[in-house]
Amino acid sequence: MKCPVCKGNMSVVKDVMPKEKVGFEAYKCENCGEELVNMAQLKSLAQKYRELRRAKDVRFAKWGNSLAIRIPTELVDELGIHEGMHALIRKEKEALKIMPG
Ligand SMILES: [Zn+2]
Incomplete structure (x- = not known):
């Protein structure tokens, strides 16, 4: 996959949304750092957020x-x-x- 900004090489990176601690996968340009997600990666992330919204806060x-x-x-x-x-x-x-x- 080529970067839409600089045509550089893009590789898969795993990252975490710092606030919600939701892990996700994206493509990151090795040249300019541009990040993008494909449809499958987006669906996976949306699913994780849906699950997070369903989660209830409980106390030990x-x-x-x-x-x-x-x-x-x-x-x-x-x-x-x-x-x-x-x-x-x-x-x-x-x-x-x-x-x-
Ligand atoms: Zn780029």
């Missing part, structure tokens, strides 16, 4: 020696989860993934 609370978080009612209803139900929890990169059932 002390529960014995462990920490607990409240699951928002909206998610409880959507997932059909209830008190006493089992779930698996695992670390996934810098996140926690909770799988009910």
Whole structure:
């Protein structure tokens, strides 16, 4: 891919939106530094922002020696989860993934 500004060579770079910490991929000109994203890269970024908007802010609370978080009612209803139900929890990169059932 050639740079639309200077016709220089463009290579794929991975970067992070500093505020939201959303990672993205773009083409960057090795000559002038111009950056652009293609349709697939744009769609991927839009998807990440949609997920971020859906995310709820929760706070960790002390529960014995462990920490607990409240699951928002909206998610409880959507997932059909209830008190006493089992779930698996695992670390996934810098996140926690909770799988009910
Ligand atoms: Zn350029």
